[in-house]
Amino acid sequence: MKYLNAAVEAVDKNAQSERRNKVALYWEGEDGTKKKITFLEMSLLSNKFASVLKSYGIQREDRVFFFLPRVPELFYGFLGALKTGAIAGTMFAAFGPQALQDRLDNSDAKILVTNQALKPRIDKVRSKLPNLKHVIVIESDAFQKRMADASNQFRIAQTQEEDPAFMLYTSGTTGKPKGVVHVHKAIYHQQKTAKLVLDLQEDDIYWCTADPGWVTGIAYEILGTLSLGASTVVHEGRFTPETWYRILQEYKVSVWYTAPTAIRMLAAAGTDLVKKYDLSSLRHMTSVGEPLNPEPIKWGKKAFGLYFYDTYWQTETGGMMIANRPGLKIKLGSMGKPLPGIEAAVADDKGNLLKVKQPGNLVFKKGWDSMMRKIWRRPKKYESYFKKGWYVTGDQAYKDEDGYYWFVGRADDVIKTSGERVGPFEVESALVDHPAVVEAGVIGKPDKLRGEIIKAFVTLKKDVKPTEKLKEELSEFVKHHLAGHAYPREIEFIERLPKTRSGKIMRRILKAKELGLDIGDTSTLEEY
Numbered sequence: 001m002k003y004l005n006a007a008v009e010a011v012d013k014n015a016q017s018e019r020r021n022k023v024a025l026y027w028e029g030e031d032g033t034k035k036k037i038t039f040l041e042m043s044l045l046s047n048k049f050a051s052v053l054k055s056y057g058i059q060r061e062d063r064v065f066f067f068l069p070r071v072p073e074l075f076y077g078f079l080g081a082l083k084t085g086a087i088a089g090t091m092f093a094a095f096g097p098q099a100l101q102d103r104l105d106n107s108d109a110k111i112l113v114t115n116q117a118l119k120p121r122i123d124k125v126r127s128k129l130p131n132l133k134h135v136i137v138i139e140s141d142a143f144q145k146r147m148a149d150a151s152n153q154f155r156i157a158q159t160q161e162e163d164p165a166f167m168l169y170t171s172g173t174t175g176k177p178k179g180v181v182h183v184h185k186a187i188y189h190q191q192k193t194a195k196l197v198l199d200l201q202e203d204d205i206y207w208c209t210a211d212p213g214w215v216t217g218i219a220y221e222i223l224g225t226l227s228l229g230a231s232t233v234v235h236e237g238r239f240t241p242e243t244w245y246r247i248l249q250e251y252k253v254s255v256w257y258t259a260p261t262a263i264r265m266l267a268a269a270g271t272d273l274v275k276k277y278d279l280s281s282l283r284h285m286t287s288v289g290e291p292l293n294p295e296p297i298k299w300g301k302k303a304f305g306l307y308f309y310d311t312y313w314q315t316e317t318g319g320m321m322i323a324n325r326p327g328l329k330i331k332l333g334s335m336g337k338p339l340p341g342i343e344a345a346v347a348d349d350k351g352n353l354l355k356v357k358q359p360g361n362l363v364f365k366k367g368w369d370s371m372m373r374k375i376w377r378r379p380k381k382y383e384s385y386f387k388k389g390w391y392v393t394g395d396q397a398y399k400d401e402d403g404y405y406w407f408v409g410r411a412d413d414v415i416k417t418s419g420e421r422v423g424p425f426e427v428e429s430a431l432v433d434h435p436a437v438v439e440a441g442v443i444g445k446p447d448k449l450r451g452e453i454i455k456a457f458v459t460l461k462k463d464v465k466p467t468e469k470l471k472e473e474l475s476e477f478v479k480h481h482l483a484g485h486a487y488p489r490e491i492e493f494i495e496r497l498p499k500t501r502s503g504k505i506m507r508r509i510l511k512a513k514e515l516g517l518d519i520g521d522t523s524t525l526e527e528y
């Protein structure tokens with residue numbers, strides 16, 4: 001095996017080259033504060049951060065988690081963690097106590113890095129996390145002092161290509177979120193695809209609107225993209241069409257990576273608004289996370305004079321798998337073609353490969369660099385993702401006669417709302433924690449703007465009144481308990497939930513009823 005440290009590839013190599021004083025991050029805070037951080041500064045700050053982690057006793061492969069908004073500390077902290085040889089994990093700032101507890105508990109995280117505003121959510125569950133040794137608050141005097149005193153030279157861990165580097169929790173159909181583990185070598189695929197698909201060149205100004213709490217932020221806002229030496233814009237604040245156009249204009253963004261829900265929201269704000277800004281620097285626009293339908297692409301062409309290039313991948317694939325890329329004709333509504341080195345196919349449930357135009361499970365030949373290497377503490381679960389040497393995505397698609405792939409839908413109950421992946425089980429569990437609720441069944445309901453919204457069917461305790469106010473209360477409850485983005489926007493009270501004889505809630509039936517479709521095979525259904 002070969003020595004490789006992804007943080008060195010991403011930043012130190014640039015810091016040791018003629019790019020050293022080039023801006024790596026153009027950071028803009030929620031309150032408008034602006035900072036420029038060069039590659040050299042990123043390298044030294046991540047060294048310091050690594051020294052601080054060492055001073056807290058971090059060891060190789062210990063888990064260090066980050067619960068932060070998009071602040072500079074998240075970026076150099078993440079890189080610093082990789083330099084120590086620890087496994088770095090990220091969590092969305094929208095997470096509530098339950099989501100935090102699930103992740104920190106399953107991963108046995110030793111150190112958590114957070115800020116003052118978010119810390120109270122950790123305090124709520126701290127007593128249930130005996131292995132969490134240190135909570136670092138970035139504004140605290142203790143941390144500031146350690147950072148100030150720390151050496152900016154650091155002996156980087158002798159990590160190998162196949163050593164674990166980072167992990168992300170992601171939702172499936174059943175159970176709690178799973179810890180998807182990636183190795184240092186993932187950066188090879190991330191770098192290659194950032195070049196091919198994002199078309200990143202040395203003098204590009206690149207803006208990825210994703211959050212490093214999501215795999216897109218790690219692969220294409222930190223690792224793959226920084227490694228190519230382009231400058232990256234990071235915007236901590238919230239989305240509004242005006243702010244986003246202002247950022248594109250002000251930083252002269254040339255390459256942009258965003259998501260369909262955002263594009264639809266921009267489209268809803270109208271083409272006239274776009275025309276008020278000088279966006280002449282923009283030369284390439286890309287999208288990920290949900291199906292990119294022809295309408296937003298056509299709108300993009302009208303508004304910016306460019307096409308949005310769709311890219312398909314998952315937390316588990318660690319990098320883009322299928323994409324439209326420069327030089328390849330776009331077929332509107334298709335995800336594009338598999339990237340070089342990636343073998344894709346469509347298979348039936350037994351793993352037999354299907355023919356052109358036959359929809360089925362989208363699968364990839366096992367073994368690319370950024371493929372997940374482990375589901376944390378769940379070896380059997382990990383194995384279950386593979387069939388006959390192929391990784392099974394959980395998505396359905398078909399391939400056309402020209403080799404383009406078309407997305408059909410999820411093969412399971414996983415919900416995609418505004419591009420965020422949400423497991424119905426987590427939302428159901430949060431709902432039943434509320435004293436008024438007996439049971440809950442949760443589905444993704446198609447939505448014009450958000451792709452899907454979360455809809456919950458809830459049965460109430462006998463003496464509880466099914467009021468509108470209670471619906472609001474339940475939504476709020478899930479928001480605070482679980483996550484700001486994973487709450488049901490729609491709630492319906494029902495008498496009883498459709499279940500299998502073995503007692504499993506049949507979300508498929510709830511969904512079919514919601515959509516007014518045939519409810520299909522109900523042979524395993526309990527009397528309903």
Ligand code: WTA
Pocket residue numbers: 170215216287288289290291292310311312313314315316335393394395407410416419420421
């Ligand atoms: C969906 C995101 C259609 C899909 C990087 C996948 C897409 C899940 C596309 C992964 C696309 C992602 N077209 N669907 N271009 N890209 N998806 O893990 O269902 O948050 O399995 O990673 O998003 O979501 P995740």
